[in-house]
Amino acid sequence: MDESRIFRRRRAAAWGLRVTAAGLVLVAAGLAPAGSALEGQESGALRLGLTYEAGYVPGMVVAPVSTSAGFEELGAAVGEILRTDLEYSDRFDILAVPDSATLSAPPNYALWNQLGAVWLVTSDISVAPGTQTPLLRVSLHDVVYGNLENVQAFSLPSMDAADFRMSVHRISDRIVFWATGGQRGIAATRIALRRRDGDGSSYLVLIDSDGRNPQRIETGGRNVFSPAFSPDASRIAYTIQAETGYFSLVEMNLITGSRRTVASGRLIQTPTWTPDGRLAYAEGIGGTTRIVVEGEAPLTEGRIQSLNPSFSPDEELFAYEADPANEQQVYVRRVAGGPARRISIYHPREDTNAAGPDWSPNGDRIAYSALSDRRWQIFTVNPDGTDRRMLTRRGESEDPSWAPDGRHLVFSSLDSQGSTVWILDVFTGRSRPLTAGRLDGLPDWSPPIPPGR
Numbered sequence: 001m002d003e004s005r006i007f008r009r010r011r012a013a014a015w016g017l018r019v020t021a022a023g024l025v026l027v028a029a030g031l032a033p034a035g036s037a038l039e040g041q042e043s044g045a046l047r048l049g050l051t052y053e054a055g056y057v058p059g060m061v062v063a064p065v066s067t068s069a070g071f072e073e074l075g076a077a078v079g080e081i082l083r084t085d086l087e088y089s090d091r092f093d094i095l096a097v098p099d100s101a102t103l104s105a106p107p108n109y110a111l112w113n114q115l116g117a118v119w120l121v122t123s124d125i126s127v128a129p130g131t132q133t134p135l136l137r138v139s140l141h142d143v144v145y146g147n148l149e150n151v152q153a154f155s156l157p158s159m160d161a162a163d164f165r166m167s168v169h170r171i172s173d174r175i176v177f178w179a180t181g182g183q184r185g186i187a188a189t190r191i192a193l194r195r196r197d198g199d200g201s202s203y204l205v206l207i208d209s210d211g212r213n214p215q216r217i218e219t220g221g222r223n224v225f226s227p228a229f230s231p232d233a234s235r236i237a238y239t240i241q242a243e244t245g246y247f248s249l250v251e252m253n254l255i256t257g258s259r260r261t262v263a264s265g266r267l268i269q270t271p272t273w274t275p276d277g278r279l280a281y282a283e284g285i286g287g288t289t290r291i292v293v294e295g296e297a298p299l300t301e302g303r304i305q306s307l308n309p310s311f312s313p314d315e316e317l318f319a320y321e322a323d324p325a326n327e328q329q330v331y332v333r334r335v336a337g338g339p340a341r342r343i344s345i346y347h348p349r350e351d352t353n354a355a356g357p358d359w360s361p362n363g364d365r366i367a368y369s370a371l372s373d374r375r376w377q378i379f380t381v382n383p384d385g386t387d388r389r390m391l392t393r394r395g396e397s398e399d400p401s402w403a404p405d406g407r408h409l410v411f412s413s414l415d416s417q418g419s420t421v422w423i424l425d426v427f428t429g430r431s432r433p434l435t436a437g438r439l440d441g442l443p444d445w446s447p448p449i450p451p452g453r
Helices: 074-087 109-114 166-178
Strands: 017-021 024-027 060-062 094-097 120-129 134-142 147-153 189-194 203-210 215-217 225-228 235-241 247-253 260-266 268-273 278-283 288-293 304-313 317-322 327-335 354-360 366-372 375-381 396-402 408-415 418-425 431-433 439-445
Touching: 017 288, 060 074, 109 354, 109 431, 134 166, 134 375, 147 166, 166 203, 189 225, 189 418, 203 225, 225 439, 235 268, 235 278, 247 268, 247 278, 260 268, 260 278, 278 304, 288 304, 288 418, 317 354, 327 354, 327 366, 354 396, 366 396, 366 418, 408 439
Parallel strands: 060 094, 060 120, 225 268, 304 354, 375 396, 396 439, 418 439
Antiparallel strands: 017 024, 120 134, 134 147, 189 203, 189 439, 203 215, 225 235, 235 247, 247 260, 268 278, 278 288, 304 317, 317 327, 354 366, 366 375, 396 408, 408 418, 418 431
């Protein structure tokens, strides 16, 4: 096996396609809808298309935050985060507020309806009675029916507090929940990734889903691989390689900062978590690798190289990559045992490797990376191997990891501009870079971050 491939965490240059009620509208990234010629963007990091279909995206206006004296800076910061989060949710067409528009109370629904809005978000900041705590009151208006859909007040920490941005991200997700009838948002999440320096050393970075607020995590090793969040987002697992070449699997508590070494050996790689919070990983034994769950019997055995486990939400099945025919492919099998089923497409005598599955939190799709025209690209497939969809067509795209909403993927992309991390909405094909100008890869998307983190 090519060891450089083992070190990759393959878990499952502008905005891409914007979807409107009339169909797909192309924007500056030079993307094309399914069935059209894919041209241009020769220097871009990726090209998307092939599987995306037109769908209705409702217009939304996010009005500036109304504030009293002394809260202007806070209001501007909150407004910027809300607008960005709702834009990045890919569920709404965020409309500009015309200079001529008057933000009256009650709102002029007829005016906003004329401008194409379905939803109107208004908010104001006041001080909680008897305290100095600022309160943000957020209202969601149904413009079409001309009524107030939801309203709620939220306490805000100070702008210099460590959890300020995450607190506002949670409010954004609440708005998504209201406007979509209970669907999850992605704003109050973080993404872990490996960042390399020019000297070849590496460390971990935790970054908000909007690309802001990066936090460096020192790992104590020159080479770090495969960060993975626990199901409650309280811990992160990763592997480090010592100068001797041996590996250690480390679990870090993100609340206390404490660490414990779970396993060490000649090859310890690709950690992940079972849905109930147990660590699973690949370990090298006697010239091969097998998948184990900490403290339990191995899930795979024999001379086959097995890596990158990912579990179904009900924990009945797991996906993984293996090489029984000397070609890494993606398989699914029952945790309780039994035969494995290949779900990636394999062509004998062709370079068709597939790797790094990641099971959607909705349970309906598995993402993985595979070679297409000798380049790694991102695919999704049903757990039974049907309905294979190719999501990227440019550069080298690998390491997919699902967001908790089950519709966004984060992945690494390598091209002439370097190694960066991108976010993709698998429903519309809309994409955005999470990082730029760095040597980043091996991303993992967290569950929602609970309050107090």
